[in-house]
Amino acid sequence: MEKIQAPTNCPSCGSLLEWSNDLLYCKSSSCSSKQYKKIEHFAKTLKIKGLGPSSIEKLGLRDVDEIYSLDEEEIAESLSSEKLAQKLYSEIENSKSAPLNLVLAGFRIPLIGKTATAKLAAVCSHIMDISEATCAKAGLGPKATENLLHWIQNDFLAFYDGCLPFDFKFVQSSSTSINGVVCISGKLNSFKTKAEATKALESQGYEVKSSLTKQVTILVNESGIESAKTKQARDNGVTIVTNLKDLIGD
Numbered sequence: 001m002e003k004i005q006a007p008t009n010c011p012s013c014g015s016l017l018e019w020s021n022d023l024l025y026c027k028s029s030s031c032s033s034k035q036y037k038k039i040e041h042f043a044k045t046l047k048i049k050g051l052g053p054s055s056i057e058k059l060g061l062r063d064v065d066e067i068y069s070l071d072e073e074e075i076a077e078s079l080s081s082e083k084l085a086q087k088l089y090s091e092i093e094n095s096k097s098a099p100l101n102l103v104l105a106g107f108r109i110p111l112i113g114k115t116a117t118a119k120l121a122a123v124c125s126h127i128m129d130i131s132e133a134t135c136a137k138a139g140l141g142p143k144a145t146e147n148l149l150h151w152i153q154n155d156f157l158a159f160y161d162g163c164l165p166f167d168f169k170f171v172q173s174s175s176t177s178i179n180g181v182v183c184i185s186g187k188l189n190s191f192k193t194k195a196e197a198t199k200a201l202e203s204q205g206y207e208v209k210s211s212l213t214k215q216v217t218i219l220v221n222e223s224g225i226e227s228a229k230t231k232q233a234r235d236n237g238v239t240i241v242t243n244l245k246d247l248i249g250d
Helices: 032-045 053-059 064-069 072-079 082-095 100-106 114-121 132-138 142-160 194-203 228-235 244-248
Strands: 017-020 023-026 180-185 206-209 218-221 239-241
Touching: 032 053, 032 064, 032 100, 053 072, 064 142, 072 082, 100 114, 114 132, 132 142, 180 194, 180 228, 194 206, 194 244, 218 228, 218 244, 228 239, 239 244
Parallel strands: 180 206, 180 218, 218 239
Antiparallel strands: 017 023
């Protein structure tokens, strides 16, 4: 059997690859693929529709701050469409009101996702409130705290502060899961998509889970089919709802 040779260089930028926990990584900060992925993740987290891999490449973006230096005419020229440019520019403008909860999660800081930022929001009001003490109070682990403080010092204060349009303030959500934890099973009749249903539920103080975890207290099943998930929920004493709009009072 012919032995497979591991690559030595990044296929995107040519930099030498480095081994870490039996995996190969490109450590180059100027690697175009890494830059695109960083921007793509940021756009997805802040829900900037239309800013996917193809658009990022056509616009020639290299870092997150460049998103907010674009004007509508420049976008139209790069994407060869005034209609797409108008929509994307509007999405970018709307994203400027994003709270720090989403902004921090958008930067792909290791171990700092939406769960971590929600914890921080409970004890901090602004990015400059973040410290080792407040991270500990929020319940972040040592490694997550180290990663976050390193990013603030070496990325935010050294570069992003002053070139991004956000107010860098946390939004404190009302009590999580005031009314219960909901899981949606199967096709919905009351809403066109699960995303719309999730938004409606969250606005009413419910937490929505994608799977039937132990925390779920309500299962929505509008199909009427006694699925395995529905049977499991019933056996566990979970409330079964057949019309979501009855639950949220719409």
